[in-house]
Amino acid sequence: MTATEPVTREGERSASRATKRPGESCSGPAGIAPVTVPQKVEPTLLTDQVYSMIHQSIMNGDMPAGTRLRIRDLAAQVGTSVMPVREAIRRLEEAGLAERVPHRGAVVKGLSFAELVHVYDVRLLLEVEAARLGATRITRADAERMKTEFEAMRVAIVEGRVVELLEHDEELLSILYRASDNPLLVNMIRNLWHHCRAYKIVGARGTLDSGDVESLVVFQERLVEAALRGDDVAAASVNHDSLVDATDRIRALLEAQHRDQA
Structure with missing residues (x-):
């Protein structure tokens, strides 16, 4: 018996238990709570689109260095909730195009x-x-x-x-x-x-x-x-x-x- 066999068989038993049998409800066998699959609040594509729009404005010079990236204002401009805007700003920070400034929040990165x-x-x-x-x-x-x-x-x-x-x-x-x-x-x-x-x-x-x-x-x-x-x-x-x-x-x-x- 190899070291991986018990894990594999346990996985098979888990898969077997997950299979609905005659007489069982859709919520699963008695005593087992239904599994809740987490749903993404906003699709990744929407965040990509918001990121692309802000990124393009920075690249074109429409948002010069020091411009404040107000989440709610940007969300209103692009017509989305705040979540994809917040994620887009985080990605801009990772790309070195935005930074956090005390008492101002996120801004287009300054020049030095x-x-x-x-x-x-x-x-x-x-x-x-x-x-x-x-x-x-x-x-x-x-x-x-x-x-x-x-x-x-x-x-x-x-x-x-x-x-x-x-x-x-x-x-x-x-x-x-x-x-x-x-x-x-x-x-x-x-x-x-x-x-x-x-x-x-x-x-x-x-x-x-x-x-x-x-x-x-x-x-x-x-x-x-x-x-x-x-x-x-x-x-x-x-x-x-x-x-x-x-x-x-x-x-x-x-x-x-x-x-x-x-």
């Missing part, structure tokens, strides 16, 4: 110099390598798709559409990074993009307002050229310089905001 440096340091580690790997393997067709996204970036800049600019920029980079044939690397990078979207919005919006639009396209233009040549060294170098430049621009913009608020 320390986090800016930490996030962009990690982006440097991952994205320079992703660009190098991608440039060695990218097809001509995919490099041309990068060029198409670059042209769409230019249009978004002329029209002052910050969110569309960032989306085309990220798709341009995604095409190159996916060519690395390392989906884990790509997913890690995309998660970082979500985490630092507020910083990217500050950088893009502030740079557009300053009129220095060239800094938003010069590195991506060079990156597309490197991809078209299959030049991995150039692609890695351009990505490094681009991320360093972005960090410096965003830091300067945050410092200016802090001075204005002082």
Whole structure:
């Protein structure tokens, strides 16, 4: 007899007792209380939808850093009970997009110099390598798709559409990074993009307002050229310089905001 046999047989006896016999009521044999199966108050799909709506508002900059996430107000806006909103906010906190502040409750996570440096340091580690790997393997067709996204970036800049600019920029980079044939690397990078979207919005919006639009396209233009040549060294170098430049621009913009608020 093996050690697992008694457990298995007990399970069989339990299953046998759970089977309704002639003459037994639906509540089970005499002396055995009916089993109550817990029901979820709200389906997971509803929580997913609420999370997606709030997440999108944060990604678009409609809910800037510091915005209070009032559960009842949000529930009224999206037309649900408070439970899926509360769960959605918990998930936003886990994703690093919201935080708890004393006497204020949950708010969209604020921006800090320390986090800016930490996030962009990690982006440097991952994205320079992703660009190098991608440039060695990218097809001509995919490099041309990068060029198409670059042209769409230019249009978004002329029209002052910050969110569309960032989306085309990220798709341009995604095409190159996916060519690395390392989906884990790509997913890690995309998660970082979500985490630092507020910083990217500050950088893009502030740079557009300053009129220095060239800094938003010069590195991506060079990156597309490197991809078209299959030049991995150039692609890695351009990505490094681009991320360093972005960090410096965003830091300067945050410092200016802090001075204005002082």
